[in-house]
Structure formats: structure tokens, C-alpha cells
Amino acid sequence: MATDHQNPATKQKQPVASAFKLVIYEQENFQGRCHELTGPCNNLQEAGVEKVGSVLVQCGPWVGFEQPGCKGEQYVFEKGEYPRWDSWTNSRRSDCIVAFRPIKVDSQEHKIVLYENPSFTGKKIEIIDDDVPSFHAHGYHEKVSSVRVQSGTWVGYQYPGYRGFQYLFEKGEFKECSEFGAALPQIQSVRRIRDMQYHPRGAFQATS
Numbered sequence: 001m002a003t004d005h006q007n008p009a010t011k012q013k014q015p016v017a018s019a020f021k022l023v024i025y026e027q028e029n030f031q032g033r034c035h036e037l038t039g040p041c042n043n044l045q046e047a048g049v050e051k052v053g054s055v056l057v058q059c060g061p062w063v064g065f066e067q068p069g070c071k072g073e074q075y076v077f078e079k080g081e082y083p084r085w086d087s088w089t090n091s092r093r094s095d096c097i098v099a100f101r102p103i104k105v106d107s108q109e110h111k112i113v114l115y116e117n118p119s120f121t122g123k124k125i126e127i128i129d130d131d132v133p134s135f136h137a138h139g140y141h142e143k144v145s146s147v148r149v150q151s152g153t154w155v156g157y158q159y160p161g162y163r164g165f166q167y168l169f170e171k172g173e174f175k176e177c178s179e180f181g182a183a184l185p186q187i188q189s190v191r192r193i194r195d196m197q198y199h200p201r202g203a204f205q206a207t208s
Contacts, residue, residue, distance in 0.1 A: 020102040040101035110152030116142040131191035144187040
């Protein structure tokens with residue numbers, strides 16, 4: 001059951017939890033039953049959520065997943081309103097979300113290096129404190145098989161213009177594409193997740 005009012009007493013044990021708040025509506029355009037999350041949920045259906053029709057992110061960012069246990073296709077949600085499924089993805093493969101977890105944003109600096117081959121070998125593209133809507137425009141035409149995130153939190157996209165499958169990159173190393181959830185080593189754009197400072201309405205403009 002969702003509650004509109006906040007009860008500070010229930011938040012005292014976990015003061016950090018209040019930094020994340022997301023409201024799921026079972027129907028589009030914020031209609032129907034709603035459910036509030038302030039922390040990770042590995043299976044929304046077990047928590048009583050039948051379907052994710054629309055999402056309101058009050059404090060973020062978050063990542064949603066197509067399969068239980070935070071697996072399958074990924075969807076990044078920053079602070080803002082997502083009235084229907086094509087406002088959080090344009091991959092057209094699935095409109096199903098069954099898990100959510102907050103995304104840790106722990107750095108104001110951003111540095112990511114993407115490599116052509118597994119285990120950080122081959123040609124590379126290094127990005128510092130910037131969003132890159134097209135690797136091709138920067139002369140990088142290679143595939144992306146491994147990634148090093150030295151600082152910041154990023155989301156990579158299968159196609160230019162922040163389109164296609166999304167891949168969340170938190171600080172750390174990804175030696176092969178399966179480690180960041182990709183079936184194919186294809187990433188052609190990347191942007192920073194800047195915790196409510198950047199894309200305030202999310203990554204996509206809903207199509208009419």
C-alpha cells in the first residue's frame with residue numbers, strides 16, 4: 001500500500017533511505033494503484049505490484065530491470081515524470097519492469113574509458129566530464145567490449161543519440177560486455193548520471 005504522507009519515525013533506522021523515493025503507478029499517466037519505493041526491490045510482483053504503467057521519481061536516480069533479481073534489460077530513471085513505457089525506453093523490445101534499485105552517485109567528477117576488445121585491450125575512447133551523443137562523431141567506430149569507470153556514474157546506449165538498449169556503468173571494471181548486461185559489444189553514445197542536475201525530465205522526450 002502506498003502512503004502519501006511521510007512518517008519521520010519510520011525513517012530513523014535508515015536515514016540514507018530517504019535519499020531515494022520512487023512511486024510506481026500500475027496504469028499510464030499516473031493512474032491506478034500506486035506503490036512507493038525507498039530502496040531496492042528484486043521482484044515487484046512479489047511486493048504486490050501487478051504492472052508498471054508509469055513512474056514518478058521524486059528522489060533518484062534509479063535503475064529498473066526487465067527480469068527479477070535485477071537482470072535483463074536496464075532502464076535508467078532520473079528525477080522526473082515517466083507517464084508511459086516509451087518515456088523510459090525506446091528499444092521497443094519490452095515494456096516490462098519487475099525490479100528496481102537506487103543508483104549510487106558518489107562523485108562530481110566523471111571519467112570513463114571504453115575499449116574495443118575484452119580485458120581492456122584494442123582501440124579505446126576516453127571521456128572526461130562530458131556527454132557524448134555519438135562515438136562516430138569522435139572518430140570511434142569500433143565495438144565496445146570492456147569498460148573502465150574511474151569516476152562518476154554513466155549510462156551507455158546501444159545507438160547514437162541515447163537510443164536503444166541502456167547499460168548502467170557504476171564505478172568499477174567490466175572486462176567483457178556480458179558483465180554490463182549486453183549481448184553484443186555495441187555502444188555508440190554515453191552520458192553522465194548527475195543526480196537530478198542534468199536531464200531533469202529523464203533521458204527521453206515522450207513521442208506524441
